[in-house]
Amino acid sequence: MDEAMIFNIQSFSLHDGPGIRTTIFFKGCPLKCLWCHNPESHKAAPELLFYKERCTGCGICVQACPRGAVVIKDGKSVNDRTKCAACGVCVKVCPSGAREISGKKISAGELMEIVEKDRMFYESSGGGVTLSGGEPLIYGEFAREFMERCHKAGIHTAVETSGYTDEENLRRTLALADLVLFDIKAMDENLHRKLTGVSNEKILKNARILCHNMKKKMVIRIPVVPGCNDGKDNIEKTARFIKEKLDLSVPVHLLPYHNFGTAKEERLEWERQNIFSKPEEEQMAQIKTWMENYGIAAQIGGSM
């Protein structure tokens, strides 16, 4: 694969690895976490984002759409997502900027040109590039080519992954990462299925491979979502897993859930299914203590 689908490049990322980083968000993910704050990352294909509040109901998009996917209802346009092919014709004609396409193809060379621009900041801050998503490992070949180029250019690489991939891809791709930010969402197999749609068997196995076989520098990241995975039982199971199956030298970042994703769900015109609250500061502190009781170096937030 010589091109990958990405939906965002965020420079000046402060919480995705050491220093000032440029984070590349790949589009497409095998997991469908209930709380996902990047809902546009689920599908590995372009999608229409619709900013309803900006729509004036002028109807130009209705005329323009080649598939008849737009109608006007109650003074606003309504998009039939089953018909929409995210071709982007409506985006070009919309006079009020209410339409945007999320997702574009990019080659490793093009991506390299973009991240090179931030190099002056990597050098002064000890930063680099972070591959995130979505799931960057679904673009294994691309990721390898890109990281090889980074190394040649002397740019530090980090990969943030769900760990849900086959062993060969994991070994080949992450061998090129200087740092792996490895997500563990839940320890219980059934709970994991319920929350993410997939089993965690592969994930936990891959974590062990990274830690022991590949001796990768890694950080475990746990998104703390109230009512999902924030119970003492799950936290302690995770702590035991790290202590017994990985290594106490592996640090843990506890990332409190935030609801920035809900606005994006609206732009994708999803029906709102899940509403979560942000964890309280005291609760985060409590979880941190539970972790620390196992001798784990835990911190709140992703600063490095």
Added chain:
Amino acid sequence: MMRENIKKLYANMRKKTSVSMETYRIIQETYREMTGQPMIKCRTQAFYNIMARIPVFIEKGDILAGNGAACPGGLEIDYANGIWNRYEIDELKKDGYGFYGDEEELFKLNESVPPYGLNDGIAEVLSEDSFLMPFLRSGMALVKWEGLEHGRQTLQCGAQGGLNLTPAQALVCLDYESALKTGLEEMMNQCDREMEKLSFETTEEYDRYIYIKCMKKSLEGICLYAERMADLAGKMAKTETDEGWKAQLLQMEEICRRVPRYPARTFREAVQMYWFIFLTVACPNVALGMGRLDQIFYPYYKKDIEAGRITDEDVLELFELLRIKDYHLGTIQSKDNRDQTNGEAKWHNIVIGGVKPDGSDAANPLSYLILKALRECPGAHPTVTLRVAESTPEDLLEMGLECVRMGLSMPAFVGDKSYIKYLTINGVDIKDARDYVLTGCIDVNLPGKSRTMTACMFVTPMCLDVFLNHGIKDGMVLGHDAGDLDQWTDYEEFEAAFKDEFKYFIYLMSQYCNLMITSMQRNFPEPVKTAFMYRGIEDGIDYQIKQMPFENAGVICPVGLVNLGNALYAVKKLVYEERKVTLSQLKAAMDANWKGYEDLQKMCLEAEKYGNDIDGVDKMVGDMYACFDEYCHEMKCVTGTIYRSSAVSIFGHAPGGAMTGATPDGRFCGETLADAGASPMRGQDVNGPLAVIRSAIKIPQDSYQAVLFNMKFQPAAVRDDRDLSKLAAMIRTYFSYGGKHIQFNIVDEKELLDARVHPENHEDLMVRVAGYSAYYVQLTQRLQDEILARTQNEAVR
């Protein structure tokens, strides 16, 4: 920890001030007594009489003697800037301020000797038919003149803290270091020696004799004022029952008997002496350099610490007092101006860090203590600027950032590299260049060796507005008629025509500034200030007139160059490259304020914008910067040099935008312009903060006296201390690539929104406007909107 006495004084710091008429009366009386005598003698005697007669007081716990007005927390009526009449005094009281004095007497005094201000001097040579009048009325130069009569009262009535005479508008930093070492007694002796040397072969020698005599008289006045403070402290001590306070008073008496007449020996004497000079010589003035305080005081600190005479807590107490006492040297204006302007803006600038004249790093324990005083004793004034050199210690830089994160909106950060380079390419010796200070927002000056007499705001997008409108603005002919807008076959032709007109407007600006400078030179001599400037006593020539080692008397501050560059880029692309629209069609759309031309506005808005690291448009903005600078250099300043450029919008982006029609960057008529100098237009930087920085370093900053750059962050984005070190790295990178200045607003959007609904709950909320900090709730609605709408950078997750 803040000491108890400071706590009490700090708690009262933001109480509403009282306007006092004491200096006004003293000046009026002096001028009446001296009718017919030369202006310089009248002004000198008035200064001396203020020193001799202004009521003095010492507030309990305030161990730094000397105050900027006759009553605690007061401001003295600004003699040069108009008259407080019955209406104004009533409105003043309605707004919760006080009046100190007898109102009936004030109204009588108003009739006595009509005040004469800076604009009166300018108006002497103007008539309603003058070629400059349409320009002054257009608002292209801020503040707008409403007409000849009204223009004379631009500032209407004002009051300020400080004991010197007004108008005193020059941006300047006195040579405190030398004065502290020399003492005023020796300076007066020097005056005698210089006068003795003079023979009378030329008229200049006559002038110099009188000038030096006036200097000496003024210096005597300052010593007298200090004596009066000593007498008062001694008298108060006699009846004081609180033993601790009594001891303090006695110590104050002793110190005030020594300084400023004799050189300071201890840290405490040095601070007291500094304060006397600052209070009586430098102030009133809203835009001042307070100097490199960590450098000026360090020798005294070091000696005292080594001798065990002083602790860091004592130092902190004095620095905190300096903050509180300077806060009181504020400004207040007429009702109209209070409603329309800018949160009692003031630019007293303390500089820390950077390198020493020999190139070694200048940071010392006082640099940290000044930041600590800021942290314990926050307030919108005075501002602090941290000079960042390659050698600046990381912990000092991070401590500065921590203050910013606390919401103090200061220190500002400036890059030694570009600032020093600016000075050396203008012929300043490297040792002097390394000793630069910031005066006003972030305008560079050398302590004692240079001064900026005007730094006027010039609204650049209005130039394009008027050019496209055949030289007419609001019905007034202000420029030339360019003829048919569709006459130009390519962009280069169009640009050449515009640039000719642009240059003409800059010429008009330089004429106006020349009048302002001349008005200061002719009508408001300042012998006492000159005494604290380089070779002031030896030369005996007013510092406003004589050539300074670094000559930057005339400075023009372009407002909205980013909008102008964006606008020209859109013209280039849409009219001349893609040929999607003709210039006259574009003009019609702008005249209609885009109404009925929404598709055209969309095209204009979609044209690339500065701030996203896109070379084409960034280059256009950079070219406009270079062009403006080049044209300034072609304008002659009455001090015998050229005009210089300083990309600082002050607060001009708000009123400047209000007066400018729609522009080809897709901007609506009246919309506020981009703030500062290198900041992108609000909401048009969509590629994140690093792209903005990469755009900003494409601006040729070295040749500018200052280039202001503001960024706004969510507090959550930099919560962790490690985030601060990343911000620090970003600052260092920007400066190493030639950036001049960066400042952050780290403030929660929700808080800004709430402050508009419940201002009473957010009285302490500080923000950075352009080059100064202000209380958000005191700003005009327009500036509040602008700050709220600035692009908010968040590092998500």
